[in-house]
Amino acid sequence: MELHAAELGFQELNEKLRETADREITLTGCIGQRFLAAGTAGKYVKINGIAGNALGAYLNGSVIETFGNAQDAVGDTMNAGEIIVHGNIGDAAGYAMRGGKIFVKGNAGYRAGIHMKAYQDKIPVMVIGGRTGSFLGEYQAGGIIIVLGLSGGEKPIVSNFPCTGMHGGKLFLRSDCAGIHFPHQVHHRIAAPEELAEIRCHIEEYCAHFGGDPDAILNAEFTLVTPDSGNPYKQMYVAN
């Protein structure tokens, strides 16, 4: 089914999207409508234009591919499925996502991967092709965040305060991260080849979506950040 989004508000658009029996839906002329495909399962939604805030919130298995930019809160609390953005995304992408994958060709704003989780066999993955703003992986509790720095000019691969409050999961930054300050509660070091082998499948998938050579991308220094379990966040309490 093809839907011309320009004339429709988000409620009508989502209603049509939910009601159709078609598995594949193409939206044209999308102009920032919010909550697209929220909570859906089993659909493939192709979006031409700009996807608004909370694209694929609570996504439960659908695949969303956006040929343009997406705004804030991409994949908020997503449980399963895939979101592919052929452009840049706004802030707080993948907030508390528990499963599924997000691929972004360009840059991400503040707080990407915030409070990302993992549960049983669900390990969420977020791959950002460009660079990210401040507070990347804040409160990260699980999953894998990969930032490639393939575009975005001379800016550092991540802005200020990455991994604040991180207490689970892994974060790979394709950079030696010289000059980037990490909090005391995380370890950061250059990833070993076997650790990079672990993310090869995700890089290959990224290249399948956006082009590029996985070998060339992986032939670089990656910094691996993990929480320091020996130095957890605890405020010393005394029972009163």
Add this chain to the structure above:
Amino acid sequence: MNFYPEFEVVRNDSRCIRCRVCERQCANEVHWYDADGKVMLSDESKCVNCQRCVTLCPTRALKIVKSDCRLRENANYSDQTIKEIYRQAETGGVLLSSMGNPNPLPVYWDKILINASQVTNPPIDPLREPMETRVFLGKKPEHITRNADGTLNTQLAPQLTLSMPVMFSAMSYGSISYNAHASLARAASALGICYNTGEGGLHEDFYKYGKNTIVQVASGRFGVHKDYLEAGAAIEIKMGQGAKPGIGGHLPGTKAVGDVAKTRMIPEGSDAISPAPHHDIYSIEDLRQLVYSLKEATEYRLPVIVKVAAVHNIAAIASGIARSGADIIAIDGFRGGTGAAPTRIRDNDGIPIEPALAAVDKRLRDEGIRNNVSIVCGGSVRSASDVVKAIALGADACYIATAACLAMGCHLCRSCHTGKCNWGIATQRPDLVKRLNPDIGSQRLINLMDAWRHEIKELMGGMGINSIEALRGNRLMLRGVGLTEKELEILGIAHAGE
């Protein structure tokens, strides 16, 4: 520094039959049997005065009394204040407490009195005449509208239907036990009211009580997924909690075990951190976005509640929430309970529910948006008369949690944070959890609510009012005693005698 224990165990040795029930029942390990002397001994320093041993002692040989061994009297530096300083000087720790603020701050409910009919407006006898206690929470239409064919448009925004204006407020599985959740869920179901999951997710066994469940979405988003959102009768966004406004929660990894971790959908042993803010909410517009994302995900079938702590500018905050698309606002006053909160925050942050409720109701009426939302108030609603006063001050319904815990056996020892609740409520220790029998727990909750419903009807009948609808915001039915003009002005009530 060692100081003399706060409580003393007084054992009447002539009554004690050495059955050792006290020893077996005390998770704090206060009591033990000395085989040589054939006597029961105790270490009072571990006692929290939960009254478990007292209650179960078959010969009433035990009582717990407050020690009269006190520091030198000082009206400024109380024993409590001094001991808190000792504790912090010793550990460098942040003081941690449980349950609601116990300090002698004003309880406005106790300074408000209810009207009754005499002569000119006859009272109603609820035993003979029908009384309506059912309420519907949610957005109400501003105007009557008609369809094209002239018939009435009866499409309403989704409503939460309650048989009486009381619900059990949020307590997560993790902060309280499986059996406590089972008791609340079953009682809510039998009563036709709702209980609330809190932010710990919904155990798979309790999906069947969904029609009587409010599912909560908090900053940590624990256990939040499509099935969970659709399982309940309403979705509550937790922005704040009366006992600890402005701070989040932290279930340590050591407590995130077994079903608790599974229900939160996190790996076992992983810290469950609920950050203080929602990372995507910095404005009413952002709140609107979360409200609508939840509505979209559940196809507009469920009302969305936004819960906030009662704080200084609560009326302006509520006005914002009423414009955010939320269907119900829940306001939690500063005496509300908690499973653990820093003492300083619990005892000093936020404001009482009574002026907060009155201010919110007035503000929304003044702005002509009162019908946009229903108001639920919590934070120490202790009795049917508190409920009646709350409704007359403008609430649509009340949330209770401490009273519900008391019904299940809680003795308000305020030690929930230790995880050793001897009554099987605020604990995950299997040997303690099984002490709370859900058959009994739910029946006691049902009894309490049945009793309150009768009392609410009697109080309403006395006023000559036969439905909750006619009581809501009916401040003429209230009078203040011993309140200042400012307090009366904020509560919107006259003084007794006026």
